[in-house]
Amino acid sequence: MAVTESRKPSEPGSSELGPSAPSEPSAPEVRTGAGVLRGRREAGLAVFRGVPFAEPPVGALRFAEPRPVRGWDGVRPALAYGPPPPQSGVLGVSQDVAGDDWLTLNVWTPEPGPAAGLPVMVWIPGGGYAMGDSSLPEYDAGHLAGSGTVVVTLNYRLGVEGFAQVGGAPANRGLLDQVAALRWVRDNIRAFGGDPDRVTVFGQSAGGGSVAALLAMPRAAGLFHRAVAQSVPGTFFSPELAADIAAACAAELGVEPTVSGLSAVDPALLPAAGDAVFAKTLQWRERWGQITHRPIPFAPVVDGDVLPATPWRALAGGAARDVGLLVGHTRDEHRLFSLIDGVLGQVTREQAETALRMLAPGPDGASRYRRAFPEAADEELYELVNADWLFRMPSLHLADAQIAGGGRAHLYELTWPAPGLGGALGACHGLDVPLVFGNLGTGQTAALIGDPSSPAAEELSARIREAWTAFAAHGDPGWPAYDADRRLARLFDTPSTVTSYPEEASRLLWRDHTFPALPLLAGQ
Incomplete structure (x- = not known):
């Protein structure tokens, strides 16, 4: 070539x-x-x-x-x-290219x-x-x-x-x-x-x-x-869960959840079926459980062939021990979703209790969260358990699984509070994307950074890009590897530091959780 x-x-x-x-x-x-x-x-x-x-x-x-x-x-x-590709319209994203x-x-x-x-x-x-x-x-x-x-x-x-x-x-x-x-x-x-x-x-x-x-x-x-x-x-x-969701989407279109049934449907019409099904999440809560709380209609399926096991189980077994891993999350992962859902600053005690009951690990997870964070108000508990269940603890556990399987991992957390929108979203989900790519004034996340972006934001973006590209070049992003004793992590902020992973209370709450493939529940 x-x-x-x-x-x-x-x-x-x-x-x-x-x-x-x-x-x-x-x-x-x-x-x-x-x-x-x-x-x-x-x-x-x-x-x-x-x-x-x-x-x-x-x-x-x-x-x-x-x-x-x-x-x-x-x-x-x-x-x-x-x-x-054809995709959900729940956020109103325009698809101008046919x-x-x-x-x-x-x-x-x-x-x-x-x-x-x-x-x-x-x-x-x-x-x-x-x-x-x-x-x-x-x-x-x-x-x-x-x-x-x-x-x-x-x-x-x-x-x-x-x-x-x-x-x-x-x-x-x-x-x-x-x-x-x-x-x-x-x-x-x-x-x-x-x-x-x-x-x-x-x-x-x-x-x-x-x-x-x-x-x-x-x-x-x-x-x-x-x-x-x-x-x-x-x-x-x-x-089983994935097949049940597919059957509901197909029923919305009046076809069978098979190749022949769904192939008769214009590809552009399929996303609307998924949107319609998950607009009625309470109807499916007894069958689909946790994914109806934070509507998640699609995810990888642990089918035993294409994906033989969950990533946490596979990595703990050494499946990726020869692959260097850099993994992390933002501090305030769920706050953006609270804004989208219209509950930011308005979470009630009932909403917090529902989230704790559905998402916290273990039979007494809700009370354990309240004991672990005794000073936290209902909204903070709501944000914590949602963030931990969906992003923070899965990311941490991936690092743990990698080192358990004999591999090498580096851990980070983005803690820099975005100044945009009055600082209301903190270090929210998606904030890392413009910082990694260096596109601080463009796209859907530009409002988070502030316009114009500050010298501090520009400097932080440069440091993150430097870490990502150094890791790609030679496997070292610039701070020590993660291990089960010190649990060192890079905290990206202004300035950035290296310290023990800071979300220790959450780590202990989720320590024994294995993130299994989500099941189809017995309810009707």
């Missing part, structure tokens, strides 16, 4: 692609296994967008494992992001060509396994790649298409899409200047959960060498 610099308009590509766009001066061209791509120069980087890594999963390929992309003749422009070529990725590289040998970072977007789009401005990787790293961002199937337990279809199709993208990286990234033997996967929220799942998946073994898991959700489903 080779890279060239195009200096004249190319011949038209294949009829399937349409005519190639006129070349720009010094537009970079890279030959992949499927054909030649032309990108563009941006701020000293070569950028390739909308690169297909698998065939569109529609028609005969609907609900199937991803199929390798077919080759093309001529030069394929890689100038625009691919269309996002099309079914959902399985695409994007590459930023400072030095295309097989001789560069740069570390590679592959970003998996979050969004509750129901939303996610690599074209979001907060995922622009110019700042990260500018430090001497090849960065790849990708799309994968979501919701019913990607994660529902569908009769006749493989489980975890969204995860299989991610594996297909990693195989593409292994086979092609050298031509973009990347080292296929130094690949780091990183992701946040559902992206962090995907990273955790990939660590446990035999199909992903050897495709990456380090992993950064940001705010890992603890929600992994049993096949």
